[in-house]
Amino acid sequence: MTVRVGVIGTGMIGQDHIRRLTDVVTGAAVTAVTDLDAARAAEVAARVGATALPTGADLINSPEVDAVLVTSWGPTHAEHVLNAIAAGKPVFCEKPLATTAEDCLRVVEAEQSHGRRLVQVGFMRRFDAGYRQMKEVVASGSLGAPLIVHCAHRNPTVPDAYHSAMAAQDTAVHEIDVLRWLLDDEIVSAQVITPRATSKRFAHLKDPQIMLFETAGGVRIDLEVFVNCQYGYDIQCEAVGEEGLVRLPDPAAVAVRTAGRHSTAVLQDWKARFAEAFDTEFREWVGAVAAGAEPTGPSAWDGYAATVITDAAVRSLQTDGTVVTVGMKPRPAFYGGTA
Numbered sequence: 088m089t090v091r092v093g094v095i096g097t098g099m100i101g102q103d104h105i106r107r108l109t110d111v112v113t114g115a116a117v118t119a120v121t122d123l124d125a126a127r128a129a130e131v132a133a134r135v136g137a138t139a140l141p142t143g144a145d146l147i148n149s150p151e152v153d154a155v156l157v158t159s160w161g162p163t164h165a166e167h168v169l170n171a172i173a174a175g176k177p178v179f180c181e182k183p184l185a186t187t188a189e190d191c192l193r194v195v196e197a198e199q200s201h202g203r204r205l206v207q208v209g210f211m212r213r214f215d216a217g218y219r220q221m222k223e224v225v226a227s228g229s230l231g232a233p234l235i236v237h238c239a240h241r242n243p244t245v246p247d248a249y250h251s252a253m254a255a256q257d258t259a260v261h262e263i264d265v266l267r268w269l270l271d272d273e274i275v276s277a278q279v280i281t282p283r284a285t286s287k288r289f290a291h292l293k294d295p296q297i298m299l300f301e302t303a304g305g306v307r308i309d310l311e312v313f314v315n316c317q318y319g320y321d322i323q324c325e326a327v328g329e330e331g332l333v334r335l336p337d338p339a340a341v342a343v344r345t346a347g348r349h350s351t352a353v354l355q356d357w358k359a360r361f362a363e364a365f366d367t368e369f370r371e372w373v374g375a376v377a378a379g380a381e382p383t384g385p386s387a388w389d390g391y392a393a394t395v396i397t398d399a400a401v402r403s404l405q406t407d408g409t410v411v412t413v414g415m416k417p418r419p420a421f422y423g424g425t426a
């Protein structure tokens with residue numbers, strides 16, 4: 088069976104995922120698209136042989152669409168996801184699930200009322216081969232109990248529109264999701280402190296930021312978010328346990344020796360760094376939808392948890408680094424697991 092996917096939002100990541108569903112993943116076809124920019128939607132539709140529809144609601148209710156991909160702007164996600172649940176269609180929503188905890192809870196409640204999982208949230212790091220290997224090592228117990236996780240999330244530069252709260256909402260949110268999953272533990276507090284700011288930033292931005300998280304099990308996480316580091320896109324993660332440590336590998340790159348130097352290139356953006364993770368993410372999602380199974384990737388609950396934890400980090404940033412307790416609701420049995 089070919090899964091007929093309708094895509095809401097044909098901007099940067101929407102077009103990349105459309106290419107992925109069309110050229111990389113087998114078993115899927117993009118049959119409908121929509122965008123506030125109708126000309127852009129029509130151009131993308133023509134390229135892949137899809138129908139351009141006027142609105143997200145038209146697309147969700149189209150008989151040509153089996154499953155929905157939401158890649159529009161964050162504040163519009165909740166409405167589209169709720170409409171997809173109402174139509175009983177599987178929906179993959181790029182992060183964030185919603186921009187407020189209240190809207191995330193609305194999705195969680197609607198999905199539970201529907202009675203089975205329909206929603207997957209686009210936290211792609213869980214599909215990265217390196218993080219998956221780290222999880223296997225941590226889960227095997229060979230390191231003993233995890234105690235500390237050291238992380239860095241560096242972007243070369245960010246545009247003027249990127250503001251200080253986005254360090255948590257847009258950037259650290261990836262570590263927040265992947266570390267809950269890696270440790271199978273919940274984050275219970277957040278603190279954000281700011282060292283001297285780099286001169287290579289727009290004046291309104293606090294960059295870099297150091298984020299400190301604590302889990303229910305007592306693990307301490309330190310995360311450097313530095314989004315104007317200049318030199319490249321660099322993701323580091325090292326989990327320290329009682330009997331050893333495990334470190335995220337750098338992406339494979341040839342070593343070059345020339346002119347008296349031995350060097351390897353550093354990637355420049357997230358698209359290249361996580362290209363294979365995105366491919367795997369969509370292969371597994373399409374496979375689950377085709378089989379009529381529930382999605383196994385990050386759930387609506389994970390989307391809610393990420394939003395509540397980033398809210399706590401933003402509150403800490405805005406209150407000069409106070410430690411903020413994460414006000415998360417109890418996890419419903421519907422979502423299984425512990426984190």
Ligand SMILES: NC(=O)c1ccc[n+]([C@@H]2O[C@H](COP(=O)([O-])OP(=O)(O)OC[C@H]3O[C@@H](n4cnc5c(N)ncnc54)[C@H](O)[C@@H]3O)[C@@H](O)[C@H]2O)c1
Pocket residue numbers: 095096097098099100101121122123124127143158159160161163181182183209210211357
């Ligand atoms: N997983 C990741 O690493 C990752 C990376 C980049 C972006 N994202 C997420 O993907 C989403 C889109 O980001 P982007 O960089 O592609 O943005 P973008 O601005 O390039 O594209 C968004 C598109 O959605 C359209 N749009 C907005 N609201 C709409 C609506 N209600 N109905 C139809 N179309 C609508 C806009 O016209 C635009 O063309 C964001 O939520 C972002 O956080 C995730």
Ligand SMILES: O[C@H]1[C@H](O)[C@@H](O)[C@H](O)[C@@H](O)[C@H]1O
Pocket residue numbers: 242257258261314357
């Ligand atoms: O939207 C992007 C994307 O999510 C990247 O993975 C992250 O490194 C950036 O900081 C963020 O702005």
